[in-house]
Every structure is written in structure tokens, then in C-alpha cells.
Amino acid sequence: MDVEEEESKTASCASEVPENDDEVLAEPDVVETGEDQPDTESDDDDVLYQINDIGPYFSKNGAVQWSRFPLDTGKTRSVNKMTGEGGVTPHARSRVMDMPDCIDLFLTSAIKELIVLHTNEEGNRRYGKTEWVPFDVVELDAFLGMLLLQGVHMDGTVPVSELWSEGEGKKIYKACMSRKRFAQITCSLRFDDKSTREKRVELDKMTHVREFFEMWSLSLRTNYLPYESACVDEQLFPFKGRCGFKQYIPTKPRSKYGLKLFLLCCCRTSYCCNIQLYTGKPVGGKPEKNQGKRVVLDLVDYLGDDSGRNVTTDNFFTSLALGEALLKKNISLIGTIRKSRPEIPSAFLPSKYSEVHSSLFGHTSDFTLVSYVPKKGKAVTLLSSMHLDA
Structure with missing residues (x-):
């Protein structure tokens, strides 16, 4: 899904979130500035x-x-x-029979079970067991499919209320779930155990999504190997919400605020083979020395010696x-x-x-x-x- 469309979708869904929601992020909004050296x-x-x-x-x-x-x-x-060989690995080829199998290579059953578990925890906390209907993998697939369809139909900038309206809405959304249920899932979607987050966040700013992110990056590495040439670069993923490691890079032409990613990509196919999310300097810490060297060595480590x-x-x-x-x-x-x-x-x-x-x-x-x-x-x-x- 296009980044700008996803941002607009999230903004339109924000009207469904209660004003007293304490779950945006457990830490204050922090922006670090990145600059190019002259x-x-x-x-x-x-x-x-x-x-x-x-x-x-x-x-x-x-x-x-x-x-x-x-x-x-x-x-x-x-x-x-x-x-060795580059391209799709034997592990991936042996597990794909149809298109849904391709998605399951990356959103594995372990990832889906993680999301379902913690989303149910948040749904019960937010809405109570009487109003919250248990969330399962089938409904998660439907929810993710709706997000993909919003990108396909360029509905990312359309308010959620209009997507379910009688006049301008699309029947496919209504067929998947009600507007109320979509809003509930959007507000309750979680990737970690909130009860243990307070201690974990002191050591890891990314703890809200750490387990999910590590499982996702493992899928990237497991399913594909780069050909003879690869490249390492950074990407600023546009984001203006509250986040403890949001970056401000004034030299970026498209969006100057966002989350900074370090990527290892195959030069032949542009496939992202490995990924790291930059979480900024540690609290009270100094900037990392030789960061560029460390990042490259981390990203290529799985290729072997x-x-x-x-x-x-x-x-x-x-x-x-x-x-x-x-x-x-x-x-x-x-x-x-x-x-x-x-x-x-x-x-x-x-x-x-x-x-x-x-x-x-x-x-x-x-x-x-x-x-x-x-x-x-x-x-x-x-x-x-x-x-x-x-």
C-alpha cells in the first residue's frame, strides 16, 4: 500500500479513537535531526x-x-x-502453491498469532468482554485484505464513514465487516504485551513492535537471497505521529519527518533482503560512532563469510x-x-x-x-x- 494512502487512512480512522486513549506511545514524542556533513x-x-x-x-x-x-x-x-545461488530460496519455493501462500511467507502463522493475542488483550481492556468479540486469524486476514483494497481503490484519503455509506461506499467493505468492527480492530491492534511494556521500554524504545519486527525481518531473509550485487541505504518512512525515535531530516525532498530504516536490497530485483529500524540515541547517551560500518556489517551478516x-x-x-x-x-x-x-x-x-x-x-x-x-x-x-x- 502506498505510504501516503496508509497515512491518510490512519488519520481518517483516528476519529474513531477515544480522546483519552493512552496507547499512542508509552513515551513522549521525540524528534532527532539528521544532517549531511559538508x-x-x-x-x-x-x-x-x-x-x-x-x-x-x-x-x-x-x-x-x-x-x-x-x-x-x-x-x-x-x-x-x-x-551459492541468489533469488527465491528453496524454503520459499516449497511453500507456495497459490497467491495467499505468498503472503503467508511473510505474515507467518507465528506473526498472525502474535497480533491476534495482543489485539484481543487490548480489545478486552478497551471495550470489555461483553462488547469485544474475540478476534481470530480469519478476521485478521479479512482486515489486512481491506487495507490492501483501500490502497488498490485509492481509498486511503476517503473518510472511514464514507467507505461504509449507502451512496459512495463499496460493497466489499460491508461484506467483510461492519464499520464499527473495523474501527474496533483499528483502535485495538497491538503487537506486544502491555502489562510488561513499562519495564521493557526503558531498555528498548522499539519494544512496542520489537517482536513483530524481528519476525518480519526474519521472513525477508528466509525467503530470498540477493544476487551478486546488493546495496545498503537508508530510507525515511513518512510519519508525523507521536514516536520516541521519529527523525527530522531537512534534506529529504518528499517528507522530512519519519522513521529511518536501513535496508539491504538486491540490485537486480530491488527486493528488500534485510532491514533495521533506527531508534535514535539511547536516553542520555551519545551518538553512535562508526554507525555506518556497524549497520552494513549487521545487514550482510546473514549472507555468511x-x-x-x-x-x-x-x-x-x-x-x-x-x-x-x-x-x-x-x-x-x-x-x-x-x-x-x-x-x-x-x-x-x-x-x-x-x-x-x-x-x-x-x-x-x-x-x-x-x-x-x-x-x-x-x-x-x-x-x-x-x-x-x-
């Missing part, structure tokens, strides 16, 4: 010296020496030879340390890299001496670094452990 400018005198020099380039911290010439023959290494795949990242994640860690897993890395990284030589930074459309290459035994000048005063820097020749 490019680092170079010392032009240092750049001119390094460009004219015939020796190797040295990183800003002096720890890395980049040769001006390739140190490898250019032959494909074992790190670029994929082992000898997959031979390649991972593409953007400059938030890419670093020499990440590339070295991935090589230990027989995974190569390609990605743009921030010019503020200490492993970057000064000559690879933007400079008035750099010619437009020119490139500089640096090589080690395992990596190639390239700085390309698309226009005056700008440089795009990339790091690769897949390509060792210029």
Missing part, C-alpha cells in the same frame, strides 16, 4: 604539490599510502566470485575500515566516500588546480580510490575493493 575543502598548496609529485599519495592521517599505479593484474579475485557478493553504499556508510571488514567476509565494496575521511589524500579533495573531467587514482593491494572532477571546485570520491585497476 564536503571538506583542501589546502590548494598541498594539492598542487601532491599532483605534481611522482611519488605515492599519503592519506591525511598518514596511515595509508596510495600508489599512483595498480598493484594488481586486474584479474577477477575470489572476492568477486559469488558462491564466503558469499562472494558485492555491496554498494553511499558516503554515509563507505570507509576503508568497512571495506577491510567486508573483505574478511569475502564481500567486495563500492561506494562514494566522504572527503572528511582520514584515509583520503589531500590531492583527492576539491581544488582550483584540478581540471574539469579529470580523475586521480590511488591503489593499495586491496582497494582503488578515485577522485573525479565533474565541474570546477568539486570532486566526487569513490572507494572500491572490487576494481584494482584504473
Whole structure:
């Protein structure tokens, strides 16, 4: 279902929720701001010296020496030879006979039973056992089907009352359940045990949906493996409700508020193979160091230590340390890299001496670094452990 349609549907259903509802979230609304780091400018005198020099380039911290010439023959290494197969796993293929089976691969019986259990707990608490009719898996399937139909028919922005109206409503909604029952389920839908939440939320901001989310991400990994190339990136899932780890990223073009997700996707099919939800800094804690490296290693961990795949990242994640860690897993890395990284030589930074459309290459035994000048005063820097020749 489209994100904006789902948001509008939720907003229209909000009129059914009592004003004194204490269940929006157990913690106050908190918004963290994410910002892109500015490019680092170079010392032009240092750049001119390094460009004219015939020796190797040295990183800003002096720890890395980049040769001006390739140190490898250019032959494909074992790190670029994929082992195993990509695509739909045997586990998934053996369990699919029709279309409903495809949905059940991801919304497993364990996930549905979890939702039914805790939704019944909340329904009894909210409406009482006399008014609340026990919720079951069959009704959950009907409820989820109605949400999908609202997306198909572009009904996400239509008030719930109109969906059941005699004139403009659709018969399929009435055939599934009454408007009152739909509102009850919408208000009571839960994914955890509220009686133990207070203690758990002190250690985990995501405790409201943690168990469900982990089961869901396991389904993503179990049913599909990426082909030879995968990519890791972040996505801001639009959301403006109350949440303890909501993000504000002013550089995002579509929606600046939302929940930040880290995704591992197959480059061939765009399938999301693994996922992490960013819950922000710990209470009273400091920002996480080397977060980009940690996220990538977490997301690719399930691929094993000898997959031979390649991972593409953007400059938030890419670093020499990440590339070295991935090589230990027989995974190569390609990605743009921030010019503020200490492993970057000064000559690879933007400079008035750099010619437009020119490139500089640096090589080690395992990596190639390239700085390309698309226009005056700008440089795009990339790091690769897949390509060792210029």
C-alpha cells in the first residue's frame, strides 16, 4: 500500500479513537535531526604539490599510502566470485502453491498469532468482554485484505464513514465487516504485551513492535537471497505521529519527518533482503560512532563469510575500515566516500588546480580510490575493493 494512502487512512480512522486513549506511545514524542556533513575543502598548496609529485599519495592521517599505479593484474579475485545461488530460496519455493501462500511467507502463522493475542488483550481492556468479540486469524486476514483494497481503490484519503455509506461506499467493505468492527480492530491492534511494556521500554524504545519486527525481518531473509550485487541505504518512512525515535531530516525532498530504516536490497530485483529500524540515541547517551560500518556489517551478516557478493553504499556508510571488514567476509565494496575521511589524500579533495573531467587514482593491494572532477571546485570520491585497476 502506498505510504501516503496508509497515512491518510490512519488519520481518517483516528476519529474513531477515544480522546483519552493512552496507547499512542508509552513515551513522549521525540524528534532527532539528521544532517549531511559538508564536503571538506583542501589546502590548494598541498594539492598542487601532491599532483605534481611522482611519488605515492599519503592519506591525511598518514596511515595509508596510495600508489599512483595498480598493484594488481586486474584479474577477477575470489572476492568477486559469488558462491551459492541468489533469488527465491528453496524454503520459499516449497511453500507456495497459490497467491495467499505468498503472503503467508511473510505474515507467518507465528506473526498472525502474535497480533491476534495482543489485539484481543487490548480489545478486552478497551471495550470489555461483553462488547469485544474475540478476534481470530480469519478476521485478521479479512482486515489486512481491506487495507490492501483501500490502497488498490485509492481509498486511503476517503473518510472511514464514507467507505461504509449507502451512496459512495463499496460493497466489499460491508461484506467483510461492519464499520464499527473495523474501527474496533483499528483502535485495538497491538503487537506486544502491555502489562510488561513499562519495564521493557526503558531498555528498548522499539519494544512496542520489537517482536513483530524481528519476525518480519526474519521472513525477508528466509525467503530470498540477493544476487551478486546488493546495496545498503537508508530510507525515511513518512510519519508525523507521536514516536520516541521519529527523525527530522531537512534534506529529504518528499517528507522530512519519519522513521529511518536501513535496508539491504538486491540490485537486480530491488527486493528488500534485510532491514533495521533506527531508534535514535539511547536516553542520555551519545551518538553512535562508526554507525555506518556497524549497520552494513549487521545487514550482510546473514549472507555468511564466503558469499562472494558485492555491496554498494553511499558516503554515509563507505570507509576503508568497512571495506577491510567486508573483505574478511569475502564481500567486495563500492561506494562514494566522504572527503572528511582520514584515509583520503589531500590531492583527492576539491581544488582550483584540478581540471574539469579529470580523475586521480590511488591503489593499495586491496582497494582503488578515485577522485573525479565533474565541474570546477568539486570532486566526487569513490572507494572500491572490487576494481584494482584504473
